[in-house]
Amino acid sequence: MDPVLVYSPYASDCPSRQLLDRIGDRWTVLIIGSLEEGPLRFSELRRRVEGISQKMLTQTLRSLETDGLVTRTVFAEIPPRVQYELSPLGRSLLEPLGALTRWATEHMDEVRAARGTLAS
């Protein structure tokens, strides 16, 4: 029988720490959130995630593919259509990442008040 692996990101050499980095990354959060409603093309993703560079989008999509979170499908059309879609594993991230995004938007005013940058 295989040994049971227990992961903890509090341990410096645990691979779950690096995974935590990856899923908490701003571009991952925004790309996965953009794909919630269904598959999108590269150009559509680029429009939704305002300000992301072509290079960063390419790179992040590649990581998401490698980690099994996003699938890439090429349709043999002219010109070829390339589409990105959440895998079931990627869909399981929608809830935690959605909660993170909601927290940021819902508590922005409180954070700004703490920073003293919100005019009262």
Add this chain to the structure above:
Amino acid sequence: MDPVLVYSPYASDCPSRQLLDRIGDRWTVLIIGSLEEGPLRFSELRRRVEGISQKMLTQTLRSLETDGLVTRTVFAEIPPRVQYELSPLGRSLLEPLGALTRWATEHMDEVRAARGTLAS
């Protein structure tokens, strides 16, 4: 009346995008998680969050204080005791960040399998 501010991290100039960066940061996640059970001293935090440098811990704690997520209390003892504690705003992050950490540890094997790095 004040205008209602609506935040969206999909907009490149929205402050919630930078906040998302901050709360999704690995050190933020691990420090806030460490403070769940109650206040801790600097040295205790450093032991829990394995591998964090003194500089990074100082810097992250300062950001968390600025954003109103952590409070810092100095007790007039000899030597002075300094303690870090979650504010109510910081406590409201426990759930989303806990969900993120749980996801990373629970799905680590699936991600490793996708990467082809898990011996079967």
